[in-house]
Amino acid sequence: MNIPFFSFSGMHSEIRREMLEAFERFYDSNWYILGKEVKAFEEEYAEYSGAGHCIGVANGLDALHIALQTLGVSAGDEVIVPSNTYIATWLAVSYVGAKIVPVEPDPFTYNLDPARLEEAITPNTRVIMPVHLYGQACEMDRIMAIAEKYNIAVVEDNAQAQGAEFRGVKTGTFGAVNGVSFYPGKNLGALGDAGAITTDSEELAEQSRVIRNYGSQKKYYNERIGVNSRLDECQAALLRIKLKYLDEWNARRAEIATHYLRFLNDIEEIQVPTLAEGAGSVWHQFIILSSKRDELMDYLRDQGIGTLIHYPIPPHLQEAYQHLGFKKGDFPIAEKISGSALSLPIYPGLGEEEIQYICRSLRNYFTRAPIGTSVV
Ligand SMILES: *Cc1c(COP(=O)(O)O)cnc(C)c1O
Numbered sequence: 001m002n003i004p005f006f007s008f009s010g011m012h013s014e015i016r017r018e019m020l021e022a023f024e025r026f027y028d029s030n031w032y033i034l035g036k037e038v039k040a041f042e043e044e045y046a047e048y049s050g051a052g053h054c055i056g057v058a059n060g061l062d063a064l065h066i067a068l069q070t071l072g073v074s075a076g077d078e079v080i081v082p083s084n085t086y087i088a089t090w091l092a093v094s095y096v097g098a099k100i101v102p103v104e105p106d107p108f109t110y111n112l113d114p115a116r117l118e119e120a121i122t123p124n125t126r127v128i129m130p131v132h133l134y135g136q137a138c139e140m141d142r143i144m145a146i147a148e149k150y151n152i153a154v155v156e157d158n159a160q161a162q163g164a165e166f167r168g169v170k171t172g173t174f175g176a177v178n179g180v181s182f183y184p185g186k187n188l189g190a191l192g193d194a195g196a197i198t199t200d201s202e203e204l205a206e207q208s209r210v211i212r213n214y215g216s217q218k219k220y221y222n223e224r225i226g227v228n229s230r231l232d233e234c235q236a237a238l239l240r241i242k243l244k245y246l247d248e249w250n251a252r253r254a255e256i257a258t259h260y261l262r263f264l265n266d267i268e269e270i271q272v273p274t275l276a277e278g279a280g281s282v283w284h285q286f287i288i289l290s291s292k293r294d295e296l297m298d299y300l301r302d303q304g305i306g307t308l309i310h311y312p313i314p315p316h317l318q319e320a321y322q323h324l325g326f327k328k329g330d331f332p333i334a335e336k337i338s339g340s341a342l343s344l345p346i347y348p349g350l351g352e353e354e355i356q357y358i359c360r361s362l363r364n365y366f367t368r369a370p371i372g373t374s375v376v
Pocket residue numbers: 059060061062085086088089131157159160181182183193194195
């Protein structure tokens with residue numbers, strides 16, 4: 001068997017014709033920036049997420065950066081971020097010149113631990129940025145309650161959780177203004193870079209639109225220092241097609257996760273993901289923790305199974321953040337996760353036989369009894 005860590009083929013083959021039609025429509029439109037496709041996608045994604053407004057931007061990092069800008073976050077402000085996240089969350093805070101205040105995750109859900117939030121809050125805390133990591137919604141009821149108590153804004157990093165819900169409410173709708181990424185490998189991915197901001201606030205939506213387009217509402221009149229970060233018409237046209245399939249694809253990911261959980265549960269040497277009470281997941285990644293991670297990765301590679309590490313170095317130990325003065329041991333939970341996490345293949349298009357083969361290989365490695373052939 002040869003099972004790649006990730007493949008688009010299961011998704012892209014079934015929508016090939018529709019995608020090429022959308023591309024042709026875009027090609028023939030003679031209008032390539034901020035036109036009908038972006039407007040339609042923004043409306044459709046807002047409707048899908050239950051957000052009042054969606055503003056398409058060039059990528060997820062820009063979405064988070066612009067979100068912080070709309071709130072006026074700047075030097076002297078503190079922003080709480082998870083100690084274990086993709087570096088983009090931290091970079092958005094760096095861009096606005098605010099102070100990064102990392103908080104450790106829950107060691108089982110890997111999401112920002114609400115119990116650790118209050119001790120990180122100071123009079124300068126302006127924003128809490130929960131990241132719905134690996135597709136699982138953060139415990140938004142507890143996070144929002146703390147944010148409200150201290151009058152702090154929430155900006156969700158929803159890059160990995162398009163479609164996820166906390167107690168029936170979609171992520172990307174809890175915070176004042178939130179960022180989402182449509183990087184190709186995300187659950188909803190463009191065929192290139194793309195992202196969006198979601199918000200219920202008319203005013204923050206307006207400011208997001210102004211900032212993404214050179215700080216301008218009226219062409220050649222610039223009211224603030226903006227950026228050029230517009231969602232492409234082409235990507236919007238393609239995302240509109242893929243959005244229609246997102247729920248179906250997320251459901252397939254959930255099925256795969258259920259199989260993994262069922263067949264790996266009794267292996268005490270590995271930790272499988274846990275969902276917090278009320279939290280749903282769209283299973284962007286399926287992570288197992290193992291103290292023998294590197295050997296396990298090599299073994300699986302020898303079995304023809306692709307895996308990846310999300311993420312091998314936590315942000316506080318990255319060279320780029322040396323100047324913050326953090327050292328090894330400062331965030332032990334984040335460090336433990338990065339030292340032991342291994343991501344298994346999970347994507348629509350991954351077949352039943354392949355899932356069984358992966359589980360069988362893992363059971364074999366840890367010398368567990370093989371699963372029957374009729375179990376999946
Ligand atoms: C992918 C990702 C981003 C950034 O998205 P881009 O579109 O690549 O800029 C931000 N945060 C998290 C958690 C991500 O996984």
